[in-house]
Amino acid sequence: MLKxxxxxxxxxxxxxxxxxxxxGGGYAMxxxxxxxxxxxxxxxSGGDLLEIVAIAESTPGPVAVxxxxxAGKRLGGFFGAVCATLGVVLPSFIIILALSAxxxxxxxxxxxxxxxxGVRAGxxxxxxxxxxxxxxQCPKGAASYALMGxxxxxxxxxxxxxxxxxxxxxxxxxxxxxxxxxxx
Amino acid sequence: xxxxxxxxxxxxxxxxxxGGGYAMxxxxxxEVAAHGWLSAAELVNFVAVSESTPGPFAVxxxxxxxxETAGAAGAVCATLGVTLPSFIxxxxxxxxxxxxxxSSAVRGxxxxxxxxxxxLIASAAVSVGKTALFPAGFSxxxxxxxxxxxxxxxxxxxxxxxxxxxxxxxxICLSAAIGVCLGFAGL
Numbered sequence: 001m002l003k004x005x006x007x008x009x010x011x012x013x014x015x016x017x018x019x020x021x022x023x024g025g026g027y028a029m030x031x032x033x034x035x036x037x038x039x040x041x042x043x044x045s046g047g048d049l050l051e052i053v054a055i056a057e058s059t060p061g062p063v064a065v066x067x068x069x070x071a072g073k074r075l076g077g078f079f080g081a082v083c084a085t086l087g088v089v090l091p092s093f094i095i096i097l098a099l100s101a102x103x104x105x106x107x108x109x110x111x112x113x114x115x116x117x118g119v120r121a122g123x124x125x126x127x128x129x130x131x132x133x134x135x136x137q138c139p140k141g142a143a144s145y146a147l148m149g150x151x152x153x154x155x156x157x158x159x160x161x162x163x164x165x166x167x168x169x170x171x172x173x174x175x176x177x178x179x180x181x182x183x184x
Numbered sequence: 185x186x187x188x189x190x191x192x193x194x195x196x197x198x199x200x201x202x203g204g205g206y207a208m209x210x211x212x213x214x215e216v217a218a219h220g221w222l223s224a225a226e227l228v229n230f231v232a233v234s235e236s237t238p239g240p241f242a243v244x245x246x247x248x249x250x251x252e253t254a255g256a257a258g259a260v261c262a263t264l265g266v267t268l269p270s271f272i273x274x275x276x277x278x279x280x281x282x283x284x285x286x287s288s289a290v291r292g293x294x295x296x297x298x299x300x301x302x303x304l305i306a307s308a309a310v311s312v313g314k315t316a317l318f319p320a321g322f323s324x325x326x327x328x329x330x331x332x333x334x335x336x337x338x339x340x341x342x343x344x345x346x347x348x349x350x351x352x353x354x355x356i357c358l359s360a361a362i363g364v365c366l367g368f369a370g371l
Contacts, residue, residue, distance in 0.1 A: 020238050023353055029240075055281055058294050061198045061270025062208075062240035069274040070281075078275065085271055089263060092239020096247040097259050099237065104252075111364055118363015119232040120225065120316035121335045122355050125342035126235070127312055130206045131305045137298075144299040151303030155210055156310045162211040163200045166300060173296020177288050 007076045008083045014041065015068045015087030022064070029064050033071070043075050064088055147172065186254045187261045193219065194246045194265030201242070202294075207301045208242050209308040221249050224315045231312075232356050242266050334366040 022029035037044045056066035072084025106112045154160035201208040216222050234244040250262030277284045320326035345355045
């Protein structure tokens with residue numbers, strides 16, 4: 001009982017550290033998870049970590065939350081999952097909550113306005129970079145290009161609901177897989 | 185009821201985004217614009233804030249939109265909403281992940297979703313591009329305005345930094361600094 005509680009507290013603290021020290025979220029946190037859970041605590045093996053990444057990729061939601069819930073559940077059952085997830089979310093929650101009040105207050109200053117104008121152009125560059133690397137990792141082939149093009153055109157130029165596009169593309173892949181055709 | 189609306193909207197966002205990060209942007213854009221919670225420019229500003237603060241983007245944006253629309257209670261509801269779907273799905277999958285991972289149905293779905301995510305990010309890039317580079321539209325006058333010229337200069341430099349593999353936070357800081365310099369120089 002006491003040991004269980006210790007595991008849960010330890011999960012909470014470890015994932016709070018991970019949540020507090022990964023910027024940009026997502027895959028940025030994988031190396032930190034590796035250091036904390038595989039090397040320091042030896043709670044997971046390197047193979048486990050690869051599995052966590054694979055699972056996080058094929059389930060919805062932020063990768064950080066997926067990984068925390070998965071690791072928490074493996075190590076401490078349901079309550080462990082709650083502790084790990086709460087831990088990973090809490091730092092951003094507190095920081096953003098504190099920041100949101102300040103953001104509004106400073107927005108009107110000319111310097112801040114100019115800074116954000118520059119930053120928006122910088123973000124565009126970051127998104128294009130992410131787009132490029134996602135494209136390179138994506139399986140290629142006629143069907144794959146068709147889905148890419150279709151989801152782009154439908155959402156960018158026809159205002160199609162994103163959720164419908166996601167369901168449609170998922171269903172398309174599913175039907176192709178079940179009818180035995182591989183998507184190249 | 186604003187709290188329920190926040191919870192429900194972010195439940196949808198949490199349940200229908202795969203891959204995390206920028207892949208979530210198009211759905212967030214659509215939902216946030218439909219409710220009038222943030223303007224297009226405010227959303228892009230916040231992407232930069234989120235890159236420079238710790239934690240996953242989805243959680244950051246949920247907390248921010250929640251706090252802006254309904255205070256601390258709103259932040260709790262939105263964050264709970266965006267987290268809950270992954271939490272539940274992972275709890276279900278964790279016990280049988282071998283089967284889940286190797287199931288042809290899951291692989292099939294993902295083979296359709298991965299290209300879709302690429303298309304969706306491209307669509308996010310178009311709308312962020314409009315917001316960042318052409319805030320006043322596409323008329324000749326707007327194209328030659330200091331807003332567009334200044335933003336284009338920052339964008340070109342940022343692309344160069346990104347190609348040089350500078351860290352995203354450094355790119356954001358540099359683009360902010362260049363933006364301030366250009367702004368006070370009248371561009």
